[in-house]
Amino acid sequence: MTIESLPPGSSPPGSSPPGSWPDGDAHRTDVPVLEVDDLTVTFTRRGEQATRAVDGISFSVTPGETIGLVGESGCGKSVTSLAVMGLLPRRGVRIGGSVRFDGQELVGADQRRLRALRGADMAMVFQDPLSSLNPVVPIGTQVTEVLLEHRGMSRREAADEATRLLDRVGIPDPTRRLKEYPHQLSGGMRQRALIAMALACSPRLLIADEPTTALDVTIQAQILELLRELVVDSGTALVMITHDLGVVAGLCDRVHVMYAGKIIETADRHELFARPRQPYTGGLLASVPRLDAGRGVPLTPIRGSARDAIPWAEGCAFAPRCDNAQDDCLTEVAGSTVPLEYDGPGRELRCRHPLEHPSVGAGATAAGAAR
Amino acid sequence: MTAPDRPLLRVEDLQVHFPIKRGVFFDRTVGHVRAVDGVSLSIDRGTTYGLVGESGCGKSTLGRAVLRLVEPTAGRVEFDGTDVAALGGETLRRMRRRMQMVFQDPLGSLDPRQDVESLLSEPLRAHGLGGGKAGIAARIRELLDAVGLPAAALRRYPHEFSGGQRQRIGIARAIALEPDLLIADEPVSALDVSVQAQVVNLLEEIQERLGLTYLVIAHDLAVVRHISDVVGVMYLGSLVEQAPSDVLYDEPLHPYTRALMSAVPVPDPVVEERRERILLAGDLPSPADPPSGCRFHTRCPWRQETRCADEAPVLRELAPGHLVSCHWAEEIRDGVLRPRSPEEALHATAPSAEGPRPVEEDDGIFLGRDRPVPRQEQA
Ligand SMILES: Nc1ncnc2c1ncn2[C@@H]1O[C@H](COP(=O)(O)OP(=O)(O)O)[C@@H](O)[C@H]1O
Ligand SMILES: Nc1ncnc2c1ncn2[C@@H]1O[C@H](COP(=O)(O)OP(=O)(O)O)[C@@H](O)[C@H]1O
Ligand code: SF4
Ligand code: SF4
Numbered sequence: 001m002t003i004e005s006l007p008p009g010s011s012p013p014g015s016s017p018p019g020s021w022p023d024g025d026a027h028r029t030d031v032p033v034l035e036v037d038d039l040t041v042t043f044t045r046r047g048e049q050a051t052r053a054v055d056g057i058s059f060s061v062t063p064g065e066t067i068g069l070v071g072e073s074g075c076g077k078s079v080t081s082l083a084v085m086g087l088l089p090r091r092g093v094r095i096g097g098s099v100r101f102d103g104q105e106l107v108g109a110d111q112r113r114l115r116a117l118r119g120a121d122m123a124m125v126f127q128d129p130l131s132s133l134n135p136v137v138p139i140g141t142q143v144t145e146v147l148l149e150h151r152g153m154s155r156r157e158a159a160d161e162a163t164r165l166l167d168r169v170g171i172p173d174p175t176r177r178l179k180e181y182p183h184q185l186s187g188g189m190r191q192r193a194l195i196a197m198a199l200a201c202s203p204r205l206l207i208a209d210e211p212t213t214a215l216d217v218t219i220q221a222q223i224l225e226l227l228r229e230l231v232v233d234s235g236t237a238l239v240m241i242t243h244d245l246g247v248v249a250g251l252c253d254r255v256h257v258m259y260a261g262k263i264i265e266t267a268d269r270h271e272l273f274a275r276p277r278q279p280y281t282g283g284l285l286a287s288v289p290r291l292d293a294g295r296g297v298p299l300t301p302i303r304g305s306a307r308d309a310i311p312w313a314e315g316c317a318f319a320p321r322c323d324n325a326q327d328d329c330l331t332e333v334a335g336s337t338v339p340l341e342y343d344g345p346g347r348e349l350r351c352r353h354p355l356e357h358p359s360v361g362a363g364a365t366a367a368g369a370a371r
Numbered sequence: 372m373t374a375p376d377r378p379l380l381r382v383e384d385l386q387v388h389f390p391i392k393r394g395v396f397f398d399r400t401v402g403h404v405r406a407v408d409g410v411s412l413s414i415d416r417g418t419t420y421g422l423v424g425e426s427g428c429g430k431s432t433l434g435r436a437v438l439r440l441v442e443p444t445a446g447r448v449e450f451d452g453t454d455v456a457a458l459g460g461e462t463l464r465r466m467r468r469r470m471q472m473v474f475q476d477p478l479g480s481l482d483p484r485q486d487v488e489s490l491l492s493e494p495l496r497a498h499g500l501g502g503g504k505a506g507i508a509a510r511i512r513e514l515l516d517a518v519g520l521p522a523a524a525l526r527r528y529p530h531e532f533s534g535g536q537r538q539r540i541g542i543a544r545a546i547a548l549e550p551d552l553l554i555a556d557e558p559v560s561a562l563d564v565s566v567q568a569q570v571v572n573l574l575e576e577i578q579e580r581l582g583l584t585y586l587v588i589a590h591d592l593a594v595v596r597h598i599s600d601v602v603g604v605m606y607l608g609s610l611v612e613q614a615p616s617d618v619l620y621d622e623p624l625h626p627y628t629r630a631l632m633s634a635v636p637v638p639d640p641v642v643e644e645r646r647e648r649i650l651l652a653g654d655l656p657s658p659a660d661p662p663s664g665c666r667f668h669t670r671c672p673w674r675q676e677t678r679c680a681d682e683a684p685v686l687r688e689l690a691p692g693h694l695v696s697c698h699w700a701e702e703i704r705d706g707v708l709r710p711r712s713p714e715e716a717l718h719a720t721a722p723s724a725e726g727p728r729p730v731e732e733d734d735g736i737f738l739g740r741d742r743p744v745p746r747q748e749q750a
């Protein structure tokens with residue numbers, strides 16, 4: 001077997017430290033549950049200039065695998081996930097490319113089929129659970145409805161199963177909680193209720209869009225643990241969307257870093273954190289203070305903000321903030337925009353002058369590499 | 372007169388209780404939210420004190436009470452040797468000038484109808500500073516320069532700026548009056564990571580240049596560790612641990628601090644795989660009805676049968692500058708006591724002799740230490 005033909009999620013010998021997650025290995029196959037191919041989303045609001053929020057994104061997830069989509073606010077993470085779930089409004093939005101679930105095309109599929117899939121096979125958890133829970137319906141009814149509709153249970157069975165699910169996600173006194181309305185629960189509790197609904201049909205794909213961003217770290221730890229369990233126990237394919245590199249480091253097998261609507265770097269998480277190649281990835285890692293770094297270890301910010309991105313048609317969108325930028329990062333010089341290319345086994349990179357890592361070999365730390 | 376070795380700020384047994392009103396006219400007080408419930412701390416000149424804790428533990432209320440934006444229920448705030456509560460009118464106004472605040476959301480704290488020039492000149496005018504038109508203009512340019520904004524920013528309005536730039540405007544406004552103390556309440560939590568670092572660096576640079584004293588309030592422990600000399604950890608209105616930054620992170624002694632730190636994800640997969648997490652049970656109990664004894668006992672993986680549920684621990688100094696409020700801190704430090712496993716926690720009997728105390732938000736199931744994930748050798 002050549003290195004290139006290794007299944008996704010496994011690492012080529014010697015390239016990363018041993019001990020990748022065993023999570024979900026029992027459920028793993030090479031056959032993707034979800035394949036996103038050259039997805040574009042353009043907002044065409046009347047009277048306004050069309051904006052391309054997602055600009056040719058491709059990725060796939062296999063059962064029992066967790067992939068991460070990371071990037072700063074506005075880079076297109078949520079729009080990507082909504083497009084995958086078929087939750088974007090039809091009006092004023094143009095979707096291109098392909099989203100295949102189990103090989104079936106979802107782009108342009110009719111709403112009824114999407115709705116059936118969404119309930120049963122694919123689920124989504126949002127940052128703000130309030131927005132996805134019905135405020136005037138008790139939690140219990142919302143969970144049992146999912147069970148009635150998608151698992152064909154009787155009312156009685158569904159009620160028992162709902163209690164079991166709430167208990168499983170760590171909601172105390174589930175029988176009482178089932179009768180309560182979303183606003184009566186704390187933020188962490190609501191998020192758990194939402195995850196319970198997602199679990200209700202053991203989805204094959206779960207998209208979690210910043211599920212812990214609004215929560216305290218101790219609650220975040222509980223929720224992340226739940227997600228890990230879901231992946232291990234049910235072999236669910238998880239797409240974790242977050243801006244938090246720490247969450248990615250602890251949860252995701254493979255990571256896609258996004259900037260201005262495009263993927264700019266893809267790598268196995270060990271590779272990405274030890275040897276970031278895209279200056280933006282390196283910049284992000286050098287920007288975050290680490291809990292395990294001493295006081296006074298300087299932070300090296302990226303200059304400017306995501307607002308400074310230039311259109312990809314004019315060159316690398318990151319160029320105005322990039323320390324490695326040279327003339328050929330712009331299209332006038334290079335002829336076409338910077339492509340996403342093969343950059344070693346399991347890696348892809350969109351950059352003309354990537355960061356070099358002379359100290360190749362295990363043990364190079366991200367901080368050392370990025371600074 | 373200033374005494375350089377006297378702490379700039381001293382807070383003693385500060386309490387802020389908010390009445391909970393019920394009834395048709397909200398005229399019945401049915402209880403109190405004990406937002407801050409007996410906090411003492413002091414901050415030396417030119418240093419940074421970081422205050423961490425989960426949302427709702429009273430951090431912002433403490434900051435506001437220091438500035439007297441909210442009246443303390445009891446206790447004392449002493450700024451540069453003066454009891455702030457004793458001040459009124461002009462003296463309070465002058466004292467406020469020396470204490471400024473930076474907020475999480477600069478948009479919410481900046482008047483959207485004022486351009487940057489007017490936002491920055493307003494405080495100068497209000498305090499009769501800057502010395503005339505030309506003086507004010509010069510001072511504003513100096514301020515912009517200090518926070519790294521171009522002169523072109525003067526004619527623009529808050530909404531035209533990115534979050535990071537708005538925070539720079541907020542900081543410029545806060546330092547316009549040359550304060551001694553800056554209270555920054557979640558100054559970077561609304562910002563993107565790459566921009567967070569810019570603002571953190573800016574705060575540090577300005578502190579060094581102007582010799583400022585900081586009280587930085589944040590829920591992000593990594594940010595606080597990075598920026599602070601001394602860190603205080605709050606839980607349900609009280610300080611549970613305080614230590615020099617590196618000491619606290621190297622050897623946290625209070626069970627809550629330990630749990631908090633074990634929960635913070637580190638952007639390094641190697642560290643993430645090795646670390647052990649101490650998962651806590653459930654959510655924060657209500658500050659209107661805090662648990663008896665040690666307030667953390669309903670979630671504490673180290674909870675003991677005696678003392679924890681019925682005797683309130685006091686903040687004790689275990690090592691120079693390292694204060695902990697836990698009955699069992701020594702035993703925990705020395706490894707004599709171990710956190711209970713989830714199984715033990717589930718079957719543990721009620722700790723109090725008076726019988727179990729019903730706790731609203733207690734889950735039970737996450738209590739104790741997370742089992743380490745078994746590793747498989749890579750084929
Ligand atoms: N309904 C919409 N109409 C127009 N533009 C939108 C809409 N939703 C999102 N966008 C734009 O698409 C881009 C990506 O947004 P989003 O996916 O929400 O970013 P992220 O989740 O990464 O923070 C942003 O520039 C945003 O302004
Ligand atoms: N003005 C107020 N009236 C009533 N309760 C308040 C008020 N301000 C804060 N609280 C309550 O006090 C507690 C502490 O709040 P806060 O100081 O904002 O916490 P933190 O900043 O740590 O998140 C919370 O329970 C909050 O609901
Ligand atoms: S392509 Fe050029 S501008 Fe873009 S990240 Fe690479 S070096 Fe920087
Ligand atoms: S006093 Fe008891 S309950 Fe409180 S932190 Fe210490 S061990 Fe835990």
Ligand SMILES: [Mg+2]
Binds near residue numbers: 077078079209210
């Ligand atoms: Mg989003």
Ligand SMILES: [Mg+2]
Binds near residue numbers: 430431432556
């Ligand atoms: Mg606050």
